Amino acid sequence: MIAEAPTAEAAARTLINGAAMAFTRTDTPAGCLLASSAIAVSAEAEDVKEELAAIRREIEAALRDKIAAGIDAGDVPGTADPTALAAFVITAIQGLSTLARDGGSRAKLQQVAKLAMLVWPSPRSHA
Structure with missing residues (x-):
């Protein structure tokens, strides 16, 4: 999904908007197993915690690389910090x-996702 996106912004927008939709499906538990599970686990489940963290780090690294490529392509301003921007998206x-x-509606999550993307740096605003 990240690699196939035409721009880094499109990749980030797809991730954030997709999360808002997926986390509020009616046929699955609310939220995301990858994002919120196994944060506080027993010592016996430490390997599960680390595996989920590794998956999150891989997604973040792929987005960071896409942002860096966007800087090279001129789609993202050179002043942008790929590491911080990718971390922001994952945090969002x-x-x-x-x-x-916590019971947030799809509409509420979509509004938050829309606000989160307002921080995306525009190449035109830094030209």
């Missing part, structure tokens, strides 16, 4: 998961 997604688990 984790927050959406918590909001959904």
Whole structure:
């Protein structure tokens, strides 16, 4: 999904908007197993916790690389920090998961997702 997106912004928008939709499906538990499970686990489940963290790190790294490529392509301003921007997107997604688990509606999550994307740096605003 990230690699196939035409731009880094499209990848981030797809991730955040997709999270808002997926976390509020009526046929699955609210939130996201990957985003919120196994945060506090017993020592016996430490391997599960680490595996889920590794998956989150892989997604973040793929988005960071897409952002870096966007800087090279001119789609993302050179002043952008790929590491911080990718971490922000992942943090927003984790927050959406918590909001959904706490009963947030799809409309509420979509509004938060829309606000989260307002921080995306525009190449035109930094030209």
